Amino acid sequence: MNDFLGLITYPFVYRALIAGAMISVCAAVLGVVLVLRHYSLIGHGLSEIGFASLSLSSALGIPPMYIATPSVIAASFIIIHISRKHETSGDTAIAVASSAALALGIAVSSLSGTASNMSAYLFGSVLAVSDADMWLAVVLSAAVIGAFIVLYNRLFLITYSEPYARSLGINTAMYQVIISVLTALVVVAGMRITGTLLISGVIILPAVSARIIARGFRSLVIIAGAVSLVAFIAGLGLSFVVNIPAGAGVIIANAAILIITRIFGGRP
Amino acid sequence: MSEILRLTEAYVKYGDIPALSGVSLTAKQGDMIFITGANGSGKSTLTKAIAGLLPLSAGTLTRTPRMSYVPQYEEGDRDFPASVREIVLTGTQRPGNFFHTKADRQHAEAAMNALGISGLADSEIRTLSGGQLRRVFLARAVCGQPELLLLDEPCAGLDAQTHETLFTILRGMLAEGCAVVMVTHDISDIDGIPEGRVIRISAGRILTHE
Numbered sequence: 001m002n003d004f005l006g007l008i009t010y011p012f013v014y015r016a017l018i019a020g021a022m023i024s025v026c027a028a029v030l031g032v033v034l035v036l037r038h039y040s041l042i043g044h045g046l047s048e049i050g051f052a053s054l055s056l057s058s059a060l061g062i063p064p065m066y067i068a069t070p071s072v073i074a075a076s077f078i079i080i081h082i083s084r085k086h087e088t089s090g091d092t093a094i095a096v097a098s099s100a101a102l103a104l105g106i107a108v109s110s111l112s113g114t115a116s117n118m119s120a121y122l123f124g125s126v127l128a129v130s131d132a133d134m135w136l137a138v139v140l141s142a143a144v145i146g147a148f149i150v151l152y153n154r155l156f157l158i159t160y161s162e163p164y165a166r167s168l169g170i171n172t173a174m175y176q177v178i179i180s181v182l183t184a185l186v187v188v189a190g191m192r193i194t195g196t197l198l199i200s201g202v203i204i205l206p207a208v209s210a211r212i213i214a215r216g217f218r219s220l221v222i223i224a225g226a227v228s229l230v231a232f233i234a235g236l237g238l239s240f241v242v243n244i245p246a247g248a249g250v251i252i253a254n255a256a257i258l259i260i261t262r263i264f265g266g267r268p
Numbered sequence: 269m270s271e272i273l274r275l276t277e278a279y280v281k282y283g284d285i286p287a288l289s290g291v292s293l294t295a296k297q298g299d300m301i302f303i304t305g306a307n308g309s310g311k312s313t314l315t316k317a318i319a320g321l322l323p324l325s326a327g328t329l330t331r332t333p334r335m336s337y338v339p340q341y342e343e344g345d346r347d348f349p350a351s352v353r354e355i356v357l358t359g360t361q362r363p364g365n366f367f368h369t370k371a372d373r374q375h376a377e378a379a380m381n382a383l384g385i386s387g388l389a390d391s392e393i394r395t396l397s398g399g400q401l402r403r404v405f406l407a408r409a410v411c412g413q414p415e416l417l418l419l420d421e422p423c424a425g426l427d428a429q430t431h432e433t434l435f436t437i438l439r440g441m442l443a444e445g446c447a448v449v450m451v452t453h454d455i456s457d458i459d460g461i462p463e464g465r466v467i468r469i470s471a472g473r474i475l476t477h478e
Binding site for chain 1: 319320321333335336337339342344345348349350351354355357358361362363366367368390392412
């Protein structure tokens with residue numbers, strides 16, 4: 001324990017801690033909306049598109065976020081559009097996009113000789129978090145949480161019943177776009193720490209755990225954020241103790257909380 | 269009395285199948301309009317078209333933006349993690365207002381009280397019976413203080429006492445100038461309803477105005 005606390009004095013550790021804590025909370029809060037709207041897989045699809053973008057930017061020598069941010073946002077629009085227009089093929093659209101993007105990312109990184117750099121993006125690395133990454137994560141997370149607070153009532157209404165929201169004159173398509181952009185920002189901001197393969201777990205697992213014990217939407221959001229924060233800190237500690245990638249530690253901690261919650265915290 | 273709703277020569281299609289054909293309807297402040305007809309006659313389609321949930325393939329719709337709609341079947345997830353109060357409060361939302369005011373909360377509490385669900389305010393909706401949930405949706409519609417209230421088979425699943433409560437609430441809203449359009453399967457089955465116009469439809473066309 002003392003060793004772990006001692007690690008916090010290292011700049012790379014506190015950068016990861018600050019960035020990861022912010023991303024964990026906003027990912028979980030947004031995850032509540034995605035889980036309840038049956039868009040759980042979208043984070044997974046977007047993260048693999050993020051991986052392809054990172055491979056491309058690495059091969060071209062361009063700062064990763066310049067390509068990853070716009071391409072992930074664009075992909076989120078396309079996936080949501082297909083899901084809405086052809087409801088039964090939403091999961092298919094995500095599966096096609098994510099597998100194609102993953103293959104493209106692997107191909108580009110192999111051909112460009114940058115494959116060895118990619119493992120940090122695939123599985124996450126606290127060493128990869130620079131000062132710029134930390135501030136990007138802080139700003140993006142603050143933007144996501146701020147937007148969620150302002151739009152809380154609207155997101156609740158649309159998540160519960162989109163047709164009813166439309167009958168009140170609410171522009172539900174615009175809010176779907178906002179949800180897509182926020183999800184894309186969380187994926188981009190979180191890829192460095194948890195890895196592109198695991199960021200979707202950070203979005204989805206806390207909401208699933210929280211749903212077992214929450215008694216209303218507001219409590220669901222608060223519990224999901226708290227669960228995610230605890231799981232991140234525990235997972236980061238685990239990753240140092242047993243020397244595994246940070247993303248794996250965080251997801252293992254989230255999964256453990258889900259199992260414990262399922263066993264002891266089931267709703268009546 | 270000013271006009272609240274004007275539907276003119278409205279046509280709605282499901283694919284190539286016509287569901288409404290040349291339906292016209294107007295409502296002024298304080299109007300009570302019953303829409304009745306057999307199953308599949310187009311009653312629910314008409315209310316969805318007025319609510320803006322189905323596009324018109326032809327015709328025009330002009331109505332107040334302050335409208336509340338109680339669908340025949342709720343589209344929301346029955347297991348959705350939300351309390352009764354949270355659901356009722358959504359009825360106060362309008363484009364442009366992002367936060368609930370104190371007045372919104374008072375309207376929600378009053379609506380729950382009127383429909384006898386105050387004691388369930390903090391209960392999760394998944395724990396409610398069908399009839400209790402129906403009252404939640406009615407409270408949600410009422411607390412928005414609408415100028416136009418659309419009710420699709422509102423009496424389904426309600427006991428006699430709640431029928432009477434609903435009609436008492438409707439009389440109060442009509443007196444305050446709200447126009448009410450109510451779809452009902454068979455108007456003769458309902459006792460004590462407020463007086464109003466009856467529109468009978470069949471195969472997506474209006475048969476009679478009474």
